[in-house]
Amino acid sequence: MTRIVVEQKVLKENDRIAAALRARFRDAGVFCLNLISSPGAGKTTLLERTLEGFPAGERVAVLTGDIQTENDAVRLARFGFLVRQITTGGTCHLEARMVEQALADWRLEDLELLFIENVGNLVCPSSYDLGEALKVVLLSVPEGDDKPLKYPAIFHKAELLVLNKLDLLPYVPFDLERARAHARHIHPGMEILEVSCTTGAGLNTWRQWLKERREAARREAAALTR
Amino acid sequence: MHELSLAQTLLETVEAEARRRPGARVVTVGVRVGELSGVDPEALSFSFEALVADTALAPLALAIERCPRRHRCPRCDFTFAATDSDFACPRCGSTPTPCVGGDELELTFLEVEEP
Numbered sequence: 185m186t187r188i189v190v191e192q193k194v195l196k197e198n199d200r201i202a203a204a205l206r207a208r209f210r211d212a213g214v215f216c217l218n219l220i221s222s223p224g225a226g227k228t229t230l231l232e233r234t235l236e237g238f239p240a241g242e243r244v245a246v247l248t249g250d251i252q253t254e255n256d257a258v259r260l261a262r263f264g265f266l267v268r269q270i271t272t273g274g275t276c277h278l279e280a281r282m283v284e285q286a287l288a289d290w291r292l293e294d295l296e297l298l299f300i301e302n303v304g305n306l307v308c309p310s311s312y313d314l315g316e317a318l319k320v321v322l323l324s325v326p327e328g329d330d331k332p333l334k335y336p337a338i339f340h341k342a343e344l345l346v347l348n349k350l351d352l353l354p355y356v357p358f359d360l361e362r363a364r365a366h367a368r369h370i371h372p373g374m375e376i377l378e379v380s381c382t383t384g385a386g387l388n389t390w391r392q393w394l395k396e397r398r399e400a401a402r403r404e405a406a407a408l409t410r
Numbered sequence: 411m412h413e414l415s416l417a418q419t420l421l422e423t424v425e426a427e428a429r430r431r432p433g434a435r436v437v438t439v440g441v442r443v444g445e446l447s448g449v450d451p452e453a454l455s456f457s458f459e460a461l462v463a464d465t466a467l468a469p470l471a472l473a474i475e476r477c478p479r480r481h482r483c484p485r486c487d488f489t490f491a492a493t494d495s496d497f498a499c500p501r502c503g504s505t506p507t508p509c510v511g512g513d514e515l516e517l518t519f520l521e522v523e524e525p
Contacts, residue, residue, distance in 0.1 A: 185437070188520045190427070194420055194441065195515060277412055308412035310448040311515065336479070337448035340509060369497065372506035 198312055201280035205315025210408075212292035215401045216300065218314050220338055221322035222331075223304030226348040228256045229381040230322065230390075231299055235263040237391055243296040247286050249278040249303045256301065266290065277308035280315060297398060306331070310338040317401055318342075324349040326356050329363035332370050339370040344377065346390065351380040413450060417457035420517060424467065427520055436470060438521035444477040444514035451476060479512035 193199055209216050219227045231246060238244055245266035248256040257269035270278060270286050283300060300316060302309040310319075321342035323331050326349060332339040339345065345367050353360070360378070367374050377393060379386035420439065428436050439458075443451050451474045458472045478491035483499035489510065490500055498505040 186434075186522050186524055188427070188522060190440075190517050190519055192423075192517050193515060194416055194423070194517055196423075197419070275412075275415065307448050311412065311416075337446045337513065340446050340479075340513065368506075370509075372497075372508060 195311065195313075198280045201284055202313035202315040205280060205284060206317075208292055209298070209315060209317070210405055212295065213402065213405060214292050214295045214298050215398045216298040216314075216316045218300045218302060218309075218316035218319045219322065220302045220306070220309045220319055220342065221304060221324070222306045222327060225304070225322045225324040225327065226381050227301050227304070227322055228259055230346065230348065230379070231260055231301060232263070233381050233384070233387055234299075234391070234394070235260065235265055237387075238263070238265070240264060243294060244298070245287075245290065245295050246299045246301060247278075247283060248301040249282070251276070251303060266295070272303060276303055276305050277312055278302050278314060279312050283314050297394075306335040306338055310335075310341050318344070318397075320344045320346060322346045322348050323363070325352045325358045329359050330366060332363070332366040336370045339367055339374070342371075342374075344375045344393070347376065347378045348381060350378050350385060351383045413453035414457040414461075416449060416515070417454060417461050420458065421461055421465065421467070423517055424470070424520065425465075428467065431522060431524075433525040434522040436467060436520050436522050438471045438473050438519075439517070440473045440475065440519040440521070442475045442477055442514045442516045442518050444512040445479045446509070446513040447515040448513075449515055475518065477512055477514050480510055481507040482510045483507050 221227050246260050247268055247270055249270045249272060250256055251272055251274055254269045257267050260267045268286050270282050300314055319342040321338050364376055367376060377386060377390050379390055424436055424439055443449050455472055462468050462470045480489055481492045481497055482489045483504050485504040486502045488499055488501045497507055499507055
């Protein structure tokens with residue numbers, strides 16, 4: 185019996201495509217975010233609120249992933265920006281290959297900001313790098329404040345936690361302080377924003393965060409090419 | 411439940427390796443699965459077994475090495491396996507301690523019988 189040491193990532197091929205995408209985003213000056221949450225936490229609604237705040241001509245695009253239907257793309261296309269649906273036909277997460285194919289005929293040079301709305305799922309999307317600059321995890325108040333402990337992988341990997349549906353706090357047993365503590369237990373120093381896409385509370389802070397991160401990414405890219 | 415597609419990817423890698431060694435029989439595949447990888451080892455085993463059964467590689471065992479979440483103490487540089495309830499450094503008590511590992515999903519080895 186011979187033991188052959190292999191030592192390679194199982195998702196080597198996905199990681200290779202993701203690295204190529206990341207290089208293309210960087211070269212084209214595109215800041216890419218991968219939005220992850222369970223179904224119904226409000227990814228599409230957050231994107232609607234975000235897109236409606238942009239001036240016409242903003243260089244932004246959205247890829248939105250779902251197992252079935254074009255519903256999200258239809259909702260998001262109303263704002264006049266570039267939107268494309270990825271229907272996975274059963275797969276519970278997006279893979280780098282799907283992103284590569286979905287934007288094959290886009291000119292990345294025309295974009296500055298790309299949102300990838302992942303399939304609603306707190307588990308599987310955390311394993312797949314899509315070439316994004318960073319992952320954002322959404323958690324809505326009715327889901328419960330212990331989600332970071334139950335799904336540590338995504339809370340570990342996401343740079344920002346957006347707590348959504350804060351307007352429902354009076355009606356559900358959700359302890360905001362405990363949710364924050366759980367998230368920072370898994371991910372010390374994790375950035376957390378609290379919003380309600382229904383009332384609009386906190387959305388200015390989210391827009392400000394987005395603006396700052398885009399500018400920081402731009403400065404980093406400029407420093408690299410200098 | 412993405413373990414089925416992971417098992418498929420794993421199997422394709424093993425098949426490619428097997429083709430490079432004509433006559434050799436792969437008997438065990440070793441993988442490392444971290445606690446933060448988002449992968450359920452039981453589901454991976456189950457999927458792998460189900461897929462292997464229909465291939466020329468059967469019987470083929472999957473040996474899973476589970477890796478805990480590892481943290482490193484910024485004060486005393488000690489690296490330790492963290493538990494759900496406690497991320498404090500077991501040596502000096504420092505907290506918080508940054509996470510430095512536990513998201514592995516790797517093919518580590520193949521055990522083969524050469525002719």
